[in-house]
Amino acid sequence: MKKTVTAFAPATVANVSCGFDILGFAIDQMGDKVTVTPNDLQQLRVIGIIGDGGKLPLEPDKNTCSVAIQAMLDHLESNQGIDIYLEKGLPLGSGMGSSAASAAAALVAANELLGNPYDKIGLVPFAMEAECIACGSAHADNVAPSILGGFVLIRDYHPLDIIPLPVPQNLFCTLVHPHIELRTADSRSVLRKQLSLKEAVMQSGNIAGFIAALYENDLALLGRSLKDVIAEPSRALLIPGFYELRSGIQFLGALGSGISGSGPTIFILSPDQKTAEAVGGKAKEVFAQIGLGVDVFVSEVNKRGAFVI
Amino acid sequence: MKKTVTAFAPATVANVSCGFDILGFAIDQMGDKVTVTPNDLQQLRVIGIIGDGGKLPLEPDKNTCSVAIQAMLDHLESNQGIDIYLEKGLPLGSGMGSSAASAAAALVAANELLGNPYDKIGLVPFAMEAECIACGSAHADNVAPSILGGFVLIRDYHPLDIIPLPVPQNLFCTLVHPHIELRTADSRSVLRKQLSLKEAVMQSGNIAGFIAALYENDLALLGRSLKDVIAEPSRALLIPGFYELRSGIQFLGALGSGISGSGPTIFILSPDQKTAEAVGGKAKEVFAQIGLGVDVFVSEVNKRGAFVI
Incomplete structure (x- = not known):
């Protein structure tokens, strides 16, 4: 041994x-x-x-x-x-x-x-x-x-x-970790227990598109599919700066964003390192404006x- | 012209x-x-x-x-x-x-x-x-x-x-069309308007697995993923013979089955033509037993x- x-x-x-x-x-x-x-x-x-x-x-x-x-x-x-x-x-x-x-x-x-x-x-x-x-x-x-x-x-x-x-080529992730404490129990308790049929169908369509995008190496489709109608609408309210960040990065070329795990970290996917870095820079600006400390990490998706x- | x-x-x-x-x-x-x-x-x-x-x-x-x-x-x-x-x-x-x-x-x-x-x-x-x-x-x-x-x-x-x-190799479909009239309005009206979060997650997992199976040419995964927790539990009750057919074919090697459109036709996917034909034969038996006319079609999935x- x-x-x-x-x-x-x-x-x-x-x-x-x-x-x-x-x-x-x-x-x-x-x-x-x-x-x-x-x-x-x-x-x-x-x-x-x-x-x-x-x-x-x-x-x-x-x-x-x-x-x-x-x-x-x-x-x-x-x-x-x-x-x-x-x-x-x-x-x-x-x-x-x-x-x-x-x-x-x-x-x-x-x-x-x-x-x-x-x-x-x-x-x-x-x-x-x-x-x-x-x-x-x-x-x-x-x-x-x-x-x-x-x-x-x-x-x-x-x-x-x-x-x-499969992992598409050149897929980069920016992780934005605001310095707040978000208890998993709170993050769970805000989840709705019932969804509409329409919401369930939308979620199905998007995850289906996302999986196809991974196989097709189609980052545009991946971005279009990156929508969460189940958890994000409730959980995002617990994360100060979530919507400000989304709005702040909308013209930087990122593919989409979401809550990492049950938060408070936010992830943003980008089609290259340069975009992911620009997103990270913007995140620092956004959180400085709302007066909240933040850590930002940029990384390629790990294979x-x-x-x- | x-x-x-x-x-x-x-x-x-x-x-x-x-x-x-x-x-x-x-x-x-x-x-x-x-x-x-x-x-x-x-x-x-x-x-x-x-x-x-x-x-x-x-x-x-x-x-x-x-x-x-x-x-x-x-x-x-x-x-x-x-x-x-x-x-x-x-x-x-x-x-x-x-x-x-x-x-x-x-x-x-x-x-x-x-x-x-x-x-x-x-x-x-x-x-x-x-x-x-x-x-x-x-x-x-x-x-x-x-x-x-x-x-x-x-x-x-x-x-x-x-x-x-993509379409996996050798994927065959058996269509079983029972001779009943099922109005689309009825088929729609039985759909639940609300689902549990758990059901929505299960549906997401299965469609994600199904899409991956199409790309991987993985018919076992395709079969495991072929589950509908949204519509089938309500709609199957409107189709006489649905569960009898599923039970009748369970040892024939088919990948899975479901309701085609809003019914009453039932589709069964099989990994080869022989299995799809055997499923068709069994379908005729099952519907003969319950005294309902049926048309059966076997076909490869059309590309x-x-x-x-």
Whole structure:
């Protein structure tokens, strides 16, 4: 067995507009790192976390890294002891798949340590158990793209049906993270429980167009399809600056925008890096005007997913 | 100008299960033929219809062929007189896109007569005007596949956004047309006006999977995605034998089934002709048992659409 393995897993955007609750994609460069080392104690230990401001739990049954690895060990019927060291690169509770990136990196590292008993897609269910601890629901739309990279469709959960999708050339994402706290519970509570038939049909049409656009490498169609009539109308109201930003960037050439995960981060897709950078610059202006701090990241859509360093 | 042109346009399946209201596809062989001949009267005349049992109107402002051609002539600002002769190959009110096929054939024939001022996709809006006369709404999910062939997505109507999609190899369709009359108004009135958020998400996931399956040529995924939680649960109750048929064919290897258009025709997709034929045979048995007459058609999914003969 190797003595130590470190893996990186990227940030992700879930609830991709017309892909509410079924579609996520991965971001380049930004993400979490997890290092795993075998121990002889037959137990999982989270021995250190940096970059979280002391907010994340070290208890193995509460930390997403250890919960994910425990789920894998249980499936393997293994009692291998592992020490876990987590280096957070992502802000917590931002809607960028922070907990998912930790779980994904932990699993890819531990899988390598154990001689790769699973392929990448086989790791997703273990990461979902960690999401259950972190967010209260075993959703896969962050963990699957964080592990696999690219755009990933979660067609169904019963049984789990994960469909990796192609990534168009030169697709760039600007992430705009306003410095407000938005509790997931609040973000959920504003969702309408009932929709009109017309709204459901519009959402269907747009996600169908979006999927076709990914395969056709048709960025104009992708942009036309990037509309969320389900969640965004309610959730955008919780994010100061959302509509001001959309209005501010409308002539810059971006393809479209939406709420990343359950917010408050906003994602904007662009057909090239230059546009994505211009969008980021405008975002800083818009949020300066409303007096709210903001972090802006520009990245190509990640095709690689989590990997061993 | 040519002296006479005849065109054929195929039957179509609209409301393709998870593609309720946004997706249609074309059937091979079955369809309508329209012959057009110029006249010097500067008017459209429907000079004959066969195969309709005398049910279709000859008045130019009520017949789908003449309404479609008139819309095209208006757009061209032409007062060309045309005589129209319609040979119905499709049963009326069956849910197989009968009115759409007549309009599609009329337009393709008249377009050829006039020297092809439009490409195929450009004919769709004219055919939609005919659908408005025939069905009360300007839907495109029958006319677009009848003209273009294959699977066609109608992403949006405002403005119209028509996306032709790829057709997997060896995809066969069995159409089962029970001899009952199902009024479109009744079929519409049973649709729920409100859906749960969960249902809308399921429909989104399935149409997304279906579109990916068309591009990936993945018939297993296509089958898993072929579920309609929006319309089918209500509409299937209006079609005697619907669930008996689904149950009867479950071990024959078909990919899935649904209601064609607003019914009563049922479509079943299969991965090869042999399976599609076996499904057809079983359908005859099932409907014989419940004492209801039925017509069964087996066809490959049509990739060509309407054409000049």
